[in-house]
Amino acid sequence: MNVEVLIVGFGLAGATLAHTLEAKGISFHIVEDSYDGSASCIAAGLVTPLTGKRFVKTWRFDEIAPVVNAFYPKIEQKLSTKFWLHIPQIKVCTNDFEAQQLQKRSIDPEYTEFLGASVTLPSYIHQQYGAVTIERTSLLQSQKYIESSFEYFSMNGFISNQRFVYEDCTISESSVSFEGITARYVIDCTGYSFCKTVFGASLGLEPSKGEILTIRTDVETLPYVVNAGLYVIPLGDYLYRVGATYGLLHDTTEPTEEARLLLTTRFENLWKGTYEVVAHDVGIRPKVPDKHPIIGKVHPDFPIYTLNSLGAKGVSYAPWSAKLLVEHIFEQGLIDKELDATRYQPK
């Protein structure tokens, strides 16, 4: 089989790249090992314009938001599946500092479009320091997006279920062959796994381990996301995703008691009702130190590219980065230095 692009990995990066290539009529094939253990399948799926304790506007939000808001609805239509929601986010301040930061933002012209009215939440939610709406929040049901995309591309014969190994490839200046597939370009979308390979080892990728709980409560699912130092994301049927933790990967990719305790303690500071933990998941977010995506060619002599380092904002970054990368390879688009895949490579 001859194709233009061999996509390796089918998480948010690989799936989004596949849809982007298909929309441009560029031939591709996907090699995926087992997507259901990926970070993408456990992501909370939130797209939020403001992040962190200081409510800073997401990096390049004005550039990214229009691409994201056009991309996912188009794929919903293509797959006849619903996974993209516009949902209110309520920021519940957990201390005076946060309340003051929000107050400052509310009079800053760059932020006023994102901050809505103060709200009063149901009595079972603790809100001593006040709560306001954060506008322009969206939610991708990421597992549904990946699963329905996988089914679509599998049905059309675009996916091989196998482990890709660079050492088993024949690689020249102008092509890469692997298990009977010859491609002009390989685009590696294997997330954190890429740093364990010969082409990804020097790019500065670091693992950020994230743990997240699924909790069943005894009250009807809320029609909004609550952000109170942790996100409480409604799933329907009395269920919520609650998380996430951020930390370097030390010794284990397994769920830890420490993370469970941290999340349940924070949840109990917010939620006065009873609950039970019904699932505890772990994912590894790939990131480089500036936490921005890395896209482009990773070796001067071989046609190996990557779309990686989606960090904690994979849902926002994936469609925008995929678009820029495809335009770079096929339409001579430029990749600016802030996104260049080799920016952390020792010179």
Ligand SMILES: Cc1cc2nc3c(=O)[nH]c(=O)nc-3n(C[C@H](O)[C@H](O)[C@H](O)COP(=O)(O)OP(=O)(O)OC[C@H]3O[C@@H](n4cnc5c(N)ncnc54)[C@H](O)[C@@H]3O)c2cc1C
């Ligand atoms: C707890 C948690 C919560 C999160 N919440 C959010 C959120 O609310 N909003 C947001 O935007 N982002 C969130 N993220 C971040 C988001 O999940 C990541 O940015 C994104 O999933 C990274 O996608 P990826 O495709 O680069 O990597 P991955 O999801 O890791 O996918 C890589 C894929 O490559 C495959 N693969 C690896 N090696 C090989 C090989 N050799 N051969 C074949 N296939 C291979 C794997 O099986 C996998 O399917 C969260 C992450 C975590 C962990």
